Amino acid sequence: MGSFKVYVSMFALIAMLKKANPCKNGGTEQSDGTCVCTVQFTGTTCEEKVNPCKNGGIDLPNVGCICTADFTGPTCKERVNPCKNGGVQLSSGKCFCSQNFTGPTCEEKVNPCKNGGTEQSDGTCICTQNFTGPTCEERVNPCKNGGFELIAGRCFCTQNFTGPTCEERVNPCQNNGTLLSDGSCNCTQSFTGPTCEVRRCQLFGERICKSHCSVSEREIDLFCEGNDLCCEI
The missing domain is CATH 2.10.25.10 (Laminin)
Known part of the structure; x- marks a missing residue:
């Protein structure tokens, strides 16, 4: 009977101690009544x-x-790193982007195509009319037939060509001669020579007019136009 009372007393004491601990979830009450959780x-x-x-x-x-x-x-x-595509966030909060990207968060791919060119899905460039090259970095020479551009839009042509872009062949045929497709001259009736530079005698077939005529030659010549010309005999 006595041992039963001791057991009950111990049980009551434990229950009282548990009830008296204000610290929940395994916390430990300190001597000052505070909890160590x-x-x-x-x-x-x-x-x-x-x-x-x-x-x-x-x-x-x-x-x-x-x-x-x-x-x-x-x-x-x-x-979370706000910098996309391999960008690095600096201590200031700004993004330091890799070579191929730009924008506040490196979200925009840098266009490798210069001078208004457009990048294609395969990375190649479609250039505007005035530029060429892998990245449209090279200006197209508007000057044809070997001409070269001195300043933007102005051409310096070679000897045989003319026009704004050297597109027109210079006519070497003198005295209204016509330049043929093979480069030779088709002369008018009064002229002959590679560039129609020699005047013909008007009534003597293939004879030509010459200069440095003698007095007698000038007196008998009535067929060459010009004061110092006469038919070659």
Whole structure:
């Protein structure tokens, strides 16, 4: 009977001690009445579960941490890098982009095509009318037939060509001669020579007019136009 009373007294004492401990969830009451909580709880009486999710993340049962937009990781302690495509965030918050990207968050691909060229899906460039080259870096020479551009839009032509872009062949045929497709001259009736530079005698077939005529030659010549010309005899 006595042992039963001791047992009951011990049970009552333990129950009283448990009831008297204000610290919940395994917390330990200190001599001053405050609680020392386990690692997973906090609060005056350890009644509040510690949120394992950092930086404003929310702990959902059986799910884990739901992080805010700027953080990631199991406990949301890792800051999300806002810099895309391999960019690095500087301490100022700005992005230092890799070579091929630009923009506040490196979201925009740098166009390798210069002078208004358009990059294709395969990385090649479609250039505007006035440029050429792999990245449209080279200005198209508007000057044809060996001419070269002195300043933008103005051509310096070779000897045999003329026109704004040297597109027109210079006519070497003199005295209204016509340049043929083979480069030779078709002369009018009064002229002959490779470039129609020699005047013919008007009534003597293939004879030509010459200069440095003698007095007698000038007196008998009535067929060459010009004061110093006479038919070659």
